[in-house]
Amino acid sequence: MRADIQHVLSQHPEIRQYVRQHPNWYRKLGRDPSQLSLVEKEANYFYGRTFPQRVEKVQNHLGLAMMMIEMLKAGQATVAQASQRR
Incomplete structure (x- = not known):
């Protein structure tokens, strides 16, 4: 070489x-x-x-972050409903 x-x-x-x-x-x-x-x-x-691979990676990370936020919101709503029932 x-x-x-x-x-x-x-x-x-x-x-x-x-x-x-x-x-x-x-x-x-x-x-x-x-x-x-x-x-x-x-x-x-x-x-x-490559650019498309980086964009896809960012989209995957954003999707995961959004899913985590939705789970946290659902968990807080469940806690709030449980405290109102008492």
Whole structure:
């Protein structure tokens, strides 16, 4: 592998780890170093760093937070009804 590709991989440990997990990239990068940008894109997709994946993650967290708020409201309403009955 070329020294410039090795330098880029040493500077980006997550991309290096992705290449280690997918060894076919060693061969591809050795033959065509211009595919480094493609490796970076695939690594970002693999690690969930694309914009749509981030948006989906935020939506999931918001949905969970809303569900927790609704549960707390329901619990407070139940406590208030129980105290009124006494």
